[in-house]
Amino acid sequence: QVQLQESGPGLVKPSETLSLTCTVSGGSISSYYWSWIRQPAGKGLEWIGRIYTSGSTNYNPSLKSRVTMSVDTSKNQFSLKLSSVTAADTAVYYCARVGGAAGTGWFDPWGQGTLVTVSS
Amino acid sequence: QSVLTQPPSVSAAPGQKVTISCSGSSSNIGNNYVSWYQQLPGTAPKLLIYENNKRPSGIPDRFSGSKSGTSATLGITGLQTGDEADYYCGTWDSSLSVHWVFGGGTKLTVL
Numbered sequence: 001q002v003q004l005q006e007s008g009p010g011l012v013k014p015s016e017t018l019s020l021t022c023t024v025s026g027g028s029i030s031s032y033y034w035s036w037i038r039q040p041a042g043k044g045l046e047w048i049g050r051i052y053t054s055g056s057t058n059y060n061p062s063l064k065s066r067v068t069m070s071v072d073t074s075k076n077q078f079s080l081k082l083s084s085v086t087a088a089d090t091a092v093y094y095c096a097r098v099g100g101a102a103g104t105g106w107f108d109p110w111g112q113g114t115l116v117t118v119s120s
Numbered sequence: 121q122s123v124l125t126q127p128p129s130v131s132a133a134p135g136q137k138v139t140i141s142c143s144g145s146s147s148n149i150g151n152n153y154v155s156w157y158q159q160l161p162g163t164a165p166k167l168l169i170y171e172n173n174k175r176p177s178g179i180p181d182r183f184s185g186s187k188s189g190t191s192a193t194l195g196i197t198g199l200q201t202g203d204e205a206d207y208y209c210g211t212w213d214s215s216l217s218v219h220w221v222f223g224g225g226t227k228l229t230v231l
Contacts, residue, residue, distance in 0.1 A: 044223070046222070105155065
Protein backbone atom coordinates (compact mmCIF):
# COMPACT_ATOMS: atom_id res chain seq x y z
CA GLN A 1 0.00 0.00 0.00
CA VAL A 2 1.05 3.60 -0.49
CA GLN A 3 3.19 5.03 2.29
CA LEU A 4 4.38 8.60 2.80
CA GLN A 5 7.45 9.79 4.68
CA GLU A 6 8.31 13.39 5.53
CA SER A 7 11.93 14.50 5.78
CA GLY A 8 13.79 17.73 6.41
CA PRO A 9 15.47 19.83 9.09
CA GLY A 10 13.86 19.67 12.51
CA LEU A 11 15.14 23.12 13.46
CA VAL A 12 14.83 26.31 11.43
CA LYS A 13 15.89 29.81 12.44
CA PRO A 14 13.40 32.68 12.48
CA SER A 15 13.10 34.54 9.16
CA GLU A 16 14.58 31.60 7.26
CA THR A 17 12.84 29.14 4.93
CA LEU A 18 11.43 25.82 6.10
CA SER A 19 11.94 23.05 3.55
CA LEU A 20 10.36 19.60 3.71
CA THR A 21 10.10 16.69 1.31
CA CYS A 22 7.54 13.90 1.23
CA THR A 23 8.61 10.63 -0.37
CA VAL A 24 5.87 8.38 -1.71
CA SER A 25 6.50 4.64 -1.74
CA GLY A 26 4.40 1.65 -2.74
CA GLY A 27 2.73 3.49 -5.59
CA SER A 28 3.14 6.20 -8.18
CA ILE A 29 2.89 9.86 -7.34
CA SER A 30 1.36 10.53 -10.75
CA SER A 31 -2.27 11.44 -11.31
CA TYR A 32 -2.98 12.42 -7.73
CA TYR A 33 -3.16 15.58 -5.69
CA TRP A 34 -0.89 15.75 -2.65
CA SER A 35 -1.18 17.97 0.40
CA TRP A 36 0.71 19.38 3.34
CA ILE A 37 -1.05 19.79 6.68
CA ARG A 38 0.41 21.02 9.95
CA GLN A 39 -0.47 20.85 13.63
CA PRO A 40 1.04 23.02 16.37
CA ALA A 41 1.48 21.22 19.66
CA GLY A 42 -1.82 20.79 21.44
CA LYS A 43 -3.77 22.46 18.63
CA GLY A 44 -5.84 21.47 15.62
CA LEU A 45 -5.02 20.68 12.02
CA GLU A 46 -4.26 23.40 9.47
CA TRP A 47 -4.23 22.73 5.73
CA ILE A 48 -1.27 24.33 4.00
CA GLY A 49 -1.95 23.49 0.37
CA ARG A 50 -2.09 20.88 -2.37
CA ILE A 51 -0.22 20.13 -5.55
CA TYR A 52 -1.08 18.01 -8.57
CA THR A 53 1.57 16.04 -10.37
CA SER A 54 1.32 18.54 -13.22
CA GLY A 55 2.55 21.20 -10.78
CA SER A 56 -0.81 22.92 -10.36
CA THR A 57 -1.23 24.24 -6.81
CA ASN A 58 -3.77 25.62 -4.35
CA TYR A 59 -2.68 27.22 -1.10
CA ASN A 60 -4.30 28.24 2.16
CA PRO A 61 -5.10 31.96 1.73
CA SER A 62 -3.58 32.70 5.14
CA LEU A 63 -0.21 31.21 4.11
CA LYS A 64 -0.24 31.79 0.37
CA SER A 65 2.31 34.59 0.33
CA ARG A 66 4.92 32.38 2.01
CA VAL A 67 4.23 28.91 0.58
CA THR A 68 5.71 27.16 -2.44
CA MET A 69 5.04 23.54 -3.31
CA SER A 70 6.75 21.50 -5.98
CA VAL A 71 6.71 17.94 -7.27
CA ASP A 72 9.42 15.66 -8.67
CA THR A 73 7.73 12.72 -10.36
CA SER A 74 11.07 11.10 -11.21
CA LYS A 75 11.81 10.74 -7.51
CA ASN A 76 8.19 10.15 -6.42
CA GLN A 77 8.51 13.16 -4.14
CA PHE A 78 6.80 16.45 -3.48
CA SER A 79 8.08 19.33 -1.41
CA LEU A 80 7.09 22.28 0.74
CA LYS A 81 8.86 25.57 1.24
CA LEU A 82 7.61 28.07 3.80
CA SER A 83 9.49 31.34 3.90
CA SER A 84 10.03 33.96 6.60
CA VAL A 85 9.17 31.55 9.39
CA THR A 86 8.41 32.60 12.95
CA ALA A 87 7.79 30.70 16.15
CA ALA A 88 4.13 30.44 15.10
CA ASP A 89 5.23 28.05 12.34
CA THR A 90 6.50 25.53 14.86
CA ALA A 91 4.39 22.43 14.31
CA VAL A 92 4.25 18.82 13.24
CA TYR A 93 4.06 18.82 9.46
CA TYR A 94 2.20 16.01 7.70
CA CYS A 95 2.03 15.10 4.05
CA ALA A 96 -0.99 13.26 2.69
CA ARG A 97 -2.53 12.06 -0.53
CA VAL A 98 -5.76 13.70 -1.61
CA GLY A 99 -8.45 11.27 -2.68
CA GLY A 100 -11.52 11.77 -4.82
CA ALA A 101 -12.18 13.11 -8.27
CA ALA A 102 -9.88 16.02 -9.12
CA GLY A 103 -8.46 15.92 -5.64
CA THR A 104 -11.62 17.28 -4.11
CA GLY A 105 -12.08 14.64 -1.52
CA TRP A 106 -10.24 13.41 1.49
CA PHE A 107 -6.75 12.82 2.91
CA ASP A 108 -5.55 9.25 2.93
CA PRO A 109 -2.95 8.02 3.62
CA TRP A 110 -0.94 10.36 5.83
CA GLY A 111 2.74 10.41 6.63
CA GLN A 112 3.82 9.94 10.22
CA GLY A 113 4.61 13.64 10.56
CA THR A 114 7.78 15.54 11.27
CA LEU A 115 8.28 18.15 13.99
CA VAL A 116 9.73 21.43 12.83
CA THR A 117 10.79 23.91 15.49
CA VAL A 118 11.49 27.54 14.67
CA SER A 119 14.06 28.89 17.08
CA SER A 120 17.36 30.70 17.04
CA GLN B 121 -11.27 30.26 15.33
CA SER B 122 -12.03 27.41 12.91
CA VAL B 123 -14.39 27.84 10.00
CA LEU B 124 -16.02 24.53 10.95
CA THR B 125 -17.38 24.34 14.50
CA GLN B 126 -17.02 21.19 16.59
CA PRO B 127 -17.65 20.71 20.31
CA PRO B 128 -14.31 20.75 22.16
CA SER B 129 -15.11 17.54 23.98
CA VAL B 130 -17.62 14.74 24.31
CA SER B 131 -17.72 11.76 26.62
CA ALA B 132 -19.62 8.55 27.09
CA ALA B 133 -19.27 5.19 28.78
CA PRO B 134 -17.94 2.05 27.11
CA GLY B 135 -20.56 0.38 24.97
CA GLN B 136 -22.57 3.57 24.58
CA LYS B 137 -23.08 5.76 21.52
CA VAL B 138 -21.76 9.25 20.92
CA THR B 139 -22.20 11.81 18.17
CA ILE B 140 -19.86 14.63 17.20
CA SER B 141 -21.24 17.57 15.27
CA CYS B 142 -19.52 19.73 12.68
CA SER B 143 -21.22 22.96 11.72
CA GLY B 144 -20.32 25.08 8.72
CA SER B 145 -21.92 27.17 6.02
CA SER B 146 -23.05 27.09 2.41
CA SER B 147 -19.51 27.90 1.24
CA ASN B 148 -18.14 24.71 2.74
CA ILE B 149 -20.26 21.86 4.14
CA GLY B 150 -23.38 23.02 2.33
CA ASN B 151 -21.86 22.38 -1.07
CA ASN B 152 -19.06 19.88 -0.53
CA TYR B 153 -18.40 16.41 0.80
CA VAL B 154 -17.28 16.07 4.42
CA SER B 155 -14.62 13.72 5.73
CA TRP B 156 -13.74 12.74 9.28
CA TYR B 157 -10.39 11.86 10.85
CA GLN B 158 -9.38 10.10 14.04
CA GLN B 159 -6.15 11.09 15.73
CA LEU B 160 -4.99 8.79 18.50
CA PRO B 161 -2.52 10.32 20.97
CA GLY B 162 0.91 10.81 19.44
CA THR B 163 -0.07 9.54 15.99
CA ALA B 164 -0.98 10.94 12.60
CA PRO B 165 -4.65 11.44 11.76
CA LYS B 166 -6.42 8.54 10.08
CA LEU B 167 -9.32 8.74 7.64
CA LEU B 168 -12.57 7.46 9.17
CA ILE B 169 -15.30 8.71 6.85
CA TYR B 170 -15.20 10.22 3.38
CA GLU B 171 -17.85 11.67 1.08
CA ASN B 172 -20.12 12.29 4.07
CA ASN B 173 -20.90 8.70 4.94
CA LYS B 174 -18.49 6.24 3.31
CA ARG B 175 -16.06 4.13 5.31
CA PRO B 176 -12.63 3.15 3.98
CA SER B 177 -11.85 -0.54 4.10
CA GLY B 178 -10.81 -1.56 7.58
CA ILE B 179 -12.96 0.99 9.39
CA PRO B 180 -15.61 -0.83 11.44
CA ASP B 181 -19.27 -0.07 10.91
CA ARG B 182 -19.41 1.29 14.46
CA PHE B 183 -18.34 4.53 12.80
CA SER B 184 -20.88 6.38 10.66
CA GLY B 185 -21.22 9.76 9.04
CA SER B 186 -24.11 11.90 7.89
CA LYS B 187 -24.70 15.36 6.50
CA SER B 188 -27.70 17.64 6.45
CA GLY B 189 -27.58 21.12 5.02
CA THR B 190 -24.58 22.92 6.47
CA SER B 191 -23.88 20.42 9.26
CA ALA B 192 -22.32 16.99 9.47
CA THR B 193 -22.27 14.39 12.20
CA LEU B 194 -19.95 11.56 13.13
CA GLY B 195 -21.52 8.72 15.08
CA ILE B 196 -19.69 6.08 17.06
CA THR B 197 -21.54 3.14 18.58
CA GLY B 198 -20.32 0.44 20.94
CA LEU B 199 -17.69 2.75 22.37
CA GLN B 200 -14.37 1.21 23.30
CA THR B 201 -11.54 2.66 25.36
CA GLY B 202 -9.43 2.51 22.20
CA ASP B 203 -11.73 5.08 20.61
CA GLU B 204 -10.38 7.78 22.94
CA ALA B 205 -8.91 10.24 20.48
CA ASP B 206 -9.31 13.60 18.81
CA TYR B 207 -11.75 13.70 15.91
CA TYR B 208 -11.67 16.25 13.10
CA CYS B 209 -14.10 17.06 10.33
CA GLY B 210 -12.98 18.70 7.11
CA THR B 211 -14.19 19.89 3.75
CA TRP B 212 -13.46 22.32 0.95
CA ASP B 213 -14.37 25.99 1.30
CA SER B 214 -14.94 28.37 -1.57
CA SER B 215 -15.49 31.62 0.34
CA LEU B 216 -12.29 33.23 -0.97
CA SER B 217 -10.22 30.92 -3.08
CA VAL B 218 -10.81 27.21 -2.97
CA HIS B 219 -9.12 25.82 0.09
CA TRP B 220 -9.56 23.05 2.64
CA VAL B 221 -10.79 23.71 6.16
CA PHE B 222 -10.78 21.54 9.26
CA GLY B 223 -12.93 21.75 12.34
CA GLY B 224 -11.23 22.61 15.60
CA GLY B 225 -11.34 19.01 16.74
CA THR B 226 -13.29 17.13 19.41
CA LYS B 227 -11.67 15.19 22.23
CA LEU B 228 -13.58 11.97 22.89
CA THR B 229 -13.29 10.55 26.38
CA VAL B 230 -14.54 7.04 27.05
CA LEU B 231 -15.32 7.06 30.74
